[in-house]
Amino acid sequence: xxxxxxxxxxxxxxSVFNLLTGLRQHVGNFPGVTVDRKFxxxxxxxxxxxxxxxxxxxxxxxxxxxxxxxxxxLSNSDNADYPDVVAxxxxxxxxxxxxxxxxxxxxxxxxxxxILNMTDIAQRKAIRYKLDGLQALFPEAVIVESNAxxxxxxxxxxxxxxxxxxxxxxxxxxxxxxxxxEDLAGQEQETELRFAKIxxxxxxxxxxxxKIKTRSEKIDRILVHPFFGYVIFAGILMIIFQFIYxxxxxxxxxxDSTFMSLSSWITxxxxxxxxxDLLTQGIIPGIGGVVIFIPQIALLFFFIGILEETGYxxxxxxIMDRILRPLGLNGKSVVPLLSSVACAIPGVMAARTISDxxxxxxxxxxxxxxxxxxRIPVYTLLIAIVIPKETVGGIFGLQGLVxxxxxxxxxxxxxxxxxxxxxxxxxxxxxxxxxxMPSYKIPRWGNVGITVLEKVRxxxxxxxxxxxxxxxxxxxxxxxxxxxxxxxASNLAQKEAIGMQLxxxxxxxxxxxxxLESSYIGIMGKSIEPAIKPLGYDWKIGIALITSxxxxxxxxxxxxxxxxxxxxxxxxxxxxxxxxxxxxxxGTPVYTIAAGxxxxxxxxxxxxxxxxxxxxxxxTKSWKWPLIQMGYMGILAYLGAWITFIILS
Amino acid sequence: xxQSLESISNGTTVYVKHIKASGLxxxxxxxxxxxxxxxxxxxxxxxxxxxxxxxxxxxxxxxxDEAREIEVEMNETLRP
Numbered sequence: 140x141x142x143x144x145x146x147x148x149x150x151x152x153x154s155v156f157n158l159l160t161g162l163r164q165h166v167g168n169f170p171g172v173t174v175d176r177k178f179x180x181x182x183x184x185x186x187x188x189x190x191x192x193x194x195x196x197x198x199x200x201x202x203x204x205x206x207x208x209x210x211x212x213l214s215n216s217d218n219a220d221y222p223d224v225v226a227x228x229x230x231x232x233x234x235x236x237x238x239x240x241x242x243x244x245x246x247x248x249x250x251x252x253x254i255l256n257m258t259d260i261a262q263r264k265a266i267r268y269k270l271d272g273l274q275a276l277f278p279e280a281v282i283v284e285s286n287a288x289x290x291x292x293x294x295x296x297x298x299x300x301x302x303x304x305x306x307x308x309x310x311x312x313x314x315x316x317x318x319x320x321e322d323l324a325g326q327e328q329e330t331e332l333r334f335a336k337i338x339x340x341x342x343x344x345x346x347x348x349x350k351i352k353t354r355s356e357k358i359d360r361i362l363v364h365p366f367f368g369y370v371i372f373a374g375i376l377m378i379i380f381q382f383i384y385x386x387x388x389x390x391x392x393x394x395d396s397t398f399m400s401l402s403s404w405i406t407x408x409x410x411x412x413x414x415x416d417l418l419t420q421g422i423i424p425g426i427g428g429v430v431i432f433i434p435q436i437a438l439l440f441f442f443i444g445i446l447e448e449t450g451y452x453x454x455x456x457x458i459m460d461r462i463l464r465p466l467g468l469n470g471k472s473v474v475p476l477l478s479s480v481a482c483a484i485p486g487v488m489a490a491r492t493i494s495d496x497x498x499x500x501x502x503x504x505x506x507x508x509x510x511x512x513x514r515i516p517v518y519t520l521l522i523a524i525v526i527p528k529e530t531v532g533g534i535f536g537l538q539g540l541v542x543x544x545x546x547x548x549x550x551x552x553x554x555x556x557x558x559x560x561x562x563x564x565x566x567x568x569x570x571x572x573x574x575x576m577p578s579y580k581i582p583r584w585g586n587v588g589i590t591v592l593e594k595v596r597x598x599x600x601x602x603x604x605x606x607x608x609x610x611x612x613x614x615x616x617x618x619x620x621x622x623x624x625x626x627x628a629s630n631l632a633q634k635e636a637i638g639m640q641l642x643x644x645x646x647x648x649x650x651x652x653x654x655l656e657s658s659y660i661g662i663m664g665k666s667i668e669p670a671i672k673p674l675g676y677d678w679k680i681g682i683a684l685i686t687s688x689x690x691x692x693x694x695x696x697x698x699x700x701x702x703x704x705x706x707x708x709x710x711x712x713x714x715x716x717x718x719x720x721x722x723x724x725x726g727t728p729v730y731t732i733a734a735g736x737x738x739x740x741x742x743x744x745x746x747x748x749x750x751x752x753x754x755x756x757x758x759t760k761s762w763k764w765p766l767i768q769m770g771y772m773g774i775l776a777y778l779g780a781w782i783t784f785i786i787l788s
Numbered sequence: 789x790x791q792s793l794e795s796i797s798n799g800t801t802v803y804v805k806h807i808k809a810s811g812l813x814x815x816x817x818x819x820x821x822x823x824x825x826x827x828x829x830x831x832x833x834x835x836x837x838x839x840x841x842x843x844x845x846x847x848x849x850x851x852x853d854e855a856r857e858i859e860v861e862m863n864e865t866l867r868p
Contacts, residue, residue, distance in 0.1 A: 198818045233846045236820045264845060323814050330817045338822075347845065355847075356830065365834040457849050461837045464851075569811060571854055572838055573819055576847040 146228035148195035154287035265348035398427030425610035448582035467561025525735025605753035675734030733787035745776035
């Protein structure tokens, strides 16, 4: 049996879904749109059913692309998601508007369950309704009351779902028939007729005590205040970022070292050969590269989950919308963009809450320009090499100013590109806000936890596959070369190492460097040298640019391999010395201020992160957007670095 | 005399008179802006946009552009 779970947004629909399915939920795709199809298997009286959670809508008629799935699934009995039973969740404190959608569904004449949810809030607002009167109005529906947030009503809902009777023909609106989604005039007329009848009926069914100023209204006085509203929001963001930085570095280091020791442990007992290399240098680090993002994603969605559950997020949208609108963004873009300062992956995933398609695409497209934490190791290394330790104006360190400038460059360019995309991306949909401001609630930890789990699961399974595949390809390109090139190079290096009387570890590094140089990636790095020469780079940088497509921070490790030094983390003084000393073939130094800053500008713009690309593919459900993104960011990086180099040299 | 919802000051209670014909009209109707509906303008975001409105028993925020589509009047007219 297929059961469709429907309802307006903010009715506690997802609480009901979590209540019924617990952790047995899965996420798939509705065809053709970017909304997730969440479903879960439930067992009632030994009968197994599939519960499908549809996106929250105010009407059966779609007002945006994503809402179309509701109409498509319910209007056509051949649709794969056409339900046997429909369950509509209704906010008991907001009957009038919720009943519009319910009566539309009721008139489809499918077996129907009405779940009156949030009865506690209705009580608090002194809203009383007559349950028997409601039942008389919808004689063929099963009506249950629940309070899903406190996990009350599960049995009642389950029994209602299996006992919903076949319909014999009762209609709420006489002669109602489903109109075409394009027939706006007809829909207007139908909506007016429905509301007229609903309001008449509710006069007898519902009583609302004299309006009292609610708690939410009082809290709003402060939280959307023209001054304190922003101060509080900035404060909350600071706290969130502090927590993310403080709590994610430990598990990330732990994951990193665990996967490294797993690799070396396997190397120690497996027979040497291609398969072991593939496993220990390709697959295990590849999986490690996926797992390492989990702490940041989990923490960020934990906080976003709380903001959403409490109702605060819609207040943030309220105070930010007017400021971001001229940029083609939405009030809801704030969280994705600011998250991207930590990492663009959860940032892009958080853009899901933006209901307007165009504004969501723009947000996703510019999010990776925000300076993420993976750029820090690259910037630190290059600043230490090329920027002198001087103070400007007596107080500001030049090195710090450059770092600040790079962050500013990322943010400003993100906003400028957003304005540009606003003019370029065409859409038939007219953007509107019409955002409900739900009353403040205490967050339900169960709901927050399930959101976190779902986001992590989606990232690991959907984006993880792509990340793993690309990292294996990159590993193969760095490990193999055409014919016996690498063997020759490694033999030659070995002889040279003996000749130079290097220690064992030094000669190992020397050989590794020679091997990388003669691998496919080494050859690619050398062959792009003419293209990157105008930017001030040599082929060694070329190699590191290609390897750091995996992730920006890989740049540092690759440089260490190329310069044959031990890679011991961010502050690698031997590497810095060697890089400082390196010369072009004409004897001029490679790392001048011009070349160094140009390289940093390149990293500020370039899409050097396969994981972000994989997530953008997953969130936009097509390769088109990630490819456009990689293209425009690449062009921006090249031009930006080129201009920087010309100006500074 | 009717005026646009956009021009109503905070804290005022008004009643929906008419929604201008546009693609947005049906959406506004669905959100509950039907004729005669009581609205209370609660507060505005900085720069006066968007506007938060109490409609029935819930709070909705809408942009100035959207509020401009809604004509309201100060007095309740009795529905027939």
